[in-house]
Amino acid sequence: MNAGTLSVRVREITELAPTLKRFSFEPAHGGEFPTAPAGGHVMLTLRDGDKVMKNAYSLVSAPGQRARYEIIVRKVSQSRGGSAFLHSKVAPGDVLDMAMPGSLFSLASTAKKHLLIGGGIGITPMLSFLAELKSRGGRCEMHQLSSLDEAPVFERLLAPFSDDAEIAIHTGGRAAFDLAGLLARQPLGTHVYVCGPHSLMDAVVSTAAALGWPKGKVHKESFGAAAGGLPFKAILKRSGIEVEVKENETLLEAIEAAGVAASCLCRGGACGECATAVVDGELDHRDDFLSDEEKAAGKLVMLCVSRARGPRLVLDL
Amino acid sequence: MTVQFKPAETFRDMFNFKKSPEDILRFPFPFPEDEYMYSVNIEPHVKGGPTAAFQAAFDIDEHYIAECRERERVLKEDPKRCQVLPHMATAEWDTLELIMESLASDYPEHFSLSKAGDVWTWVNRPLGIHQTFTFGKAETLPYGPFEYITRQVQGDFTLQDQRDDMLYVDGGMVTTQADWSFEFNIGMSFMEWHGPVPVAHEAGVFERALKYLMRLQYGQPVRRLNWTMTINPRLDTSPENYPVWGPDRTTVTPENVGDKVHLRVELQTLFRLPRSNAILFGIRCYLAPLNDLVKVPKWRRRLHRVLRGLRPELAEYKGMTRYRQTAVDYLAALDDGAPTSKGIAPEIDKLEG
Numbered sequence: 001m002n003a004g005t006l007s008v009r010v011r012e013i014t015e016l017a018p019t020l021k022r023f024s025f026e027p028a029h030g031g032e033f034p035t036a037p038a039g040g041h042v043m044l045t046l047r048d049g050d051k052v053m054k055n056a057y058s059l060v061s062a063p064g065q066r067a068r069y070e071i072i073v074r075k076v077s078q079s080r081g082g083s084a085f086l087h088s089k090v091a092p093g094d095v096l097d098m099a100m101p102g103s104l105f106s107l108a109s110t111a112k113k114h115l116l117i118g119g120g121i122g123i124t125p126m127l128s129f130l131a132e133l134k135s136r137g138g139r140c141e142m143h144q145l146s147s148l149d150e151a152p153v154f155e156r157l158l159a160p161f162s163d164d165a166e167i168a169i170h171t172g173g174r175a176a177f178d179l180a181g182l183l184a185r186q187p188l189g190t191h192v193y194v195c196g197p198h199s200l201m202d203a204v205v206s207t208a209a210a211l212g213w214p215k216g217k218v219h220k221e222s223f224g225a226a227a228g229g230l231p232f233k234a235i236l237k238r239s240g241i242e243v244e245v246k247e248n249e250t251l252l253e254a255i256e257a258a259g260v261a262a263s264c265l266c267r268g269g270a271c272g273e274c275a276t277a278v279v280d281g282e283l284d285h286r287d288d289f290l291s292d293e294e295k296a297a298g299k300l301v302m303l304c305v306s307r308a309r310g311p312r313l314v315l316d317l
Numbered sequence: 318m319t320v321q322f323k324p325a326e327t328f329r330d331m332f333n334f335k336k337s338p339e340d341i342l343r344f345p346f347p348f349p350e351d352e353y354m355y356s357v358n359i360e361p362h363v364k365g366g367p368t369a370a371f372q373a374a375f376d377i378d379e380h381y382i383a384e385c386r387e388r389e390r391v392l393k394e395d396p397k398r399c400q401v402l403p404h405m406a407t408a409e410w411d412t413l414e415l416i417m418e419s420l421a422s423d424y425p426e427h428f429s430l431s432k433a434g435d436v437w438t439w440v441n442r443p444l445g446i447h448q449t450f451t452f453g454k455a456e457t458l459p460y461g462p463f464e465y466i467t468r469q470v471q472g473d474f475t476l477q478d479q480r481d482d483m484l485y486v487d488g489g490m491v492t493t494q495a496d497w498s499f500e501f502n503i504g505m506s507f508m509e510w511h512g513p514v515p516v517a518h519e520a521g522v523f524e525r526a527l528k529y530l531m532r533l534q535y536g537q538p539v540r541r542l543n544w545t546m547t548i549n550p551r552l553d554t555s556p557e558n559y560p561v562w563g564p565d566r567t568t569v570t571p572e573n574v575g576d577k578v579h580l581r582v583e584l585q586t587l588f589r590l591p592r593s594n595a596i597l598f599g600i601r602c603y604l605a606p607l608n609d610l611v612k613v614p615k616w617r618r619r620l621h622r623v624l625r626g627l628r629p630e631l632a633e634y635k636g637m638t639r640y641r642q643t644a645v646d647y648l649a650a651l652d653d654g655a656p657t658s659k660g661i662a663p664e665i666d667k668l669e670g
Contacts, residue, residue, distance in 0.1 A: 004536075034535075034536060034591070035411075035414060035591045035592070036591060037535050037589075037591040037592070037594065038591070038592050038593075038594070040535065040591070063591055063592050064452075064592075100534075100535070100536040100537070101535060101536070101591075102534055102535060103534070103535050103589065103591070103594055106593075106594030107593075107594070108480060109404040109405060109407065109408070109478050109480070109487075109593060109594075109595065110404045110478070110480060132592055135453060136406075136407055214481075215481075216480060216481035216482075265358065265359065265360045266357060266359045266360060266529060266539070267360075267361065268359075268529050268532060269529070270357045270359065270525045270526065270528065270529035271356065271357040271358065271359060271360075271525075271529075272356070272357070288524070288525045288528045288529065289525060
């Protein structure tokens with residue numbers, strides 16, 4: 001029943017390719033992990049000295065595999081630091097904080113056939129899908145785009161599913177990959193799922209649309225819109241205190257952490273309970289409660305999801 | 318805390334239903350204020366809460382055995398009360414896993430689950446069930462996985478599929494419902510099955526609730542309370558059986574109102590399921606006669622004020638028009654006019670009288 005954070009111990013690190021490593025985690029305090037969502041992702045908190053990074057990774061392990069969670073991480077040169085940190089500084093035995101797995105990329109229950117397209121490291125959620133489809137017995141076709149030198153790595157990762165799914169690895173680059181032909185020959189009732197570089201995901205979405213695919217049958221990987229945003233200062237006028245709202249926390253969380261009891265209920269921008277009067281400051285409204293007129297007026301803010309659009313916000317609280 | 322089950326209780330015919338003092342105090346009284354209006358009153362479903370009914374993912378109380386037997390009788394008479402569309406098969410196993418693991422962890426004295434790979438053994442001591450089966454293989458259970466496990470929990474359940482930015486009710490076990498038909502609703506969209514509710518549509522309640530629910534995250538279940546009133550402690554007030562229970566509404570008199578009129582509360586819970594991405598919706602029904610509720614000073618004052626001020630279209634929708642005034646008169650005599658505090662907790666440890 002608890003959202004909570006999982007404490008995980010690095011059990012094993014396997015180098016799959018010069019820039020690809022698989023990390024296998026076990027629960028740090030014993031027991032089992034929750035059943036992972038098919039296509040789900042986890043958020044790791046990585047602490048490198050004073051620097052705290054939060055990075056999301058798709059789980060590649062099967063949903064029913066409760067003893068271990070596995071991710072595959074690509075070390076990218078222009079990474080914000082999280083992936084490089086995992087590659088160079090994390091060792092077996094280390095204990096990390098992991099948010100409960102989330103699910104924003106899932107298999108359609110009514111699909112007659114599942115068409116999976118992965119680009120490079122975009123293979124990761126597809127491995128979870130393939131494992132789930134194997135246990136369901138769902139009809140499936142998988143296309144993986146890869147550089148020539150990494151093709152054997154992806155081949156090994158996909159091998160366990162080759163009896164149940166049609167699998168093809170394409171090493172000829174995007175130009176040689178006949179996306180339109182692939183989408184055009186799918187039977188009615190097929191759903192397509194794509195994960196990879198934005199250009200690939202955009203190509204799948206636009207090609208499918210051009211061929212007349214219904215929007216609801218095209219799915220692309222997402223870790224969700226960032227819950228946070230730029231940091232800002234909230235001044236609680238009646239309480240007479242100032243609260244720093246960090247980039248990865250909500251206004252409500254920051255106010256609660258400062259010991260001010262704000263009225264709230266759903267914590268998701270729907271119920272209206274945490275509506276608070278705004279004295280000064282520009283708003284980034286993210287709720288479903290206020291009407292467009294109320295949002296434009298800027299007199300009320302829903303603390304649980306909305307933020308300041310600027311450095312400072314003064315609240316009647 | 319050990320619950321004393323009451324297997325001889327019945328929820329039909331002659332009715333044999335009595336709440337212990339502990340059972341009255343744990344009632345999830347639904348009114349946080351002295352007046353009632355629809356709202357998106359959803360909050361995280363975390364352990365703890367104003368009464369003991371909020372201590373578990375799936376609440377088990379002293380009526381457990383009797384309610385499971387009542388469900389069995391309803392299903393025997395009308396098997397269509399449990400239906401699951403074929404594309405929800407994965408959600409069925411998700412449900413079985415969630416309920417078995419929750420019950421075994423919340424009530425180890427009553428339930429246990431052990432696993433050897435995919436071969437699971439489930440023990441339900443109150444119902445005398447010991448079942449070994451293979452997870453994922455429906456033929457190893459006496460019923461489909463959803464029906465199998467929901468026969469062993471109090472309250473109704475529906476399964477919602479999420480597709481095309483909408484929720485569809487594509488499965489359910491519905492035998493203790495407040496006048497809605499699952500057979501009629503199966504396959505409907507969220508907006509369609511809430512169609513008959515008055516006032517709330519204009520207030521935009523369903524649009525907001527739908528958006529919120531489509532974002533519901535795995536591992537972060539939510540809950541809300543809903544309520545109506547029922548004459549006699551009858552669980553199955555289905556439209557299919559209206560001829561059986563509808564006439565009860567004409568039997569309320571000033572003499573019997575305290576015994577006959579029951580506040581019916583639904584503790585509604587929503588869980589995102591992992592493999593299927595479906596939503597499991599639990600509708601756990603609690604009944605309490607006015608005579609039990611008036612033993613809690615805060616509740617008797619508040620119930621009087623809520624019923625007295627209820628908008629007529631809501632009273633009509635909830636089927637209370639015939640006996641509402643009788644109930645208000647009965648409660649008015651017990652309301653001393655003292656102010657009440659916000660929230661639903663009874664604020665006493667022992668009942669009066």
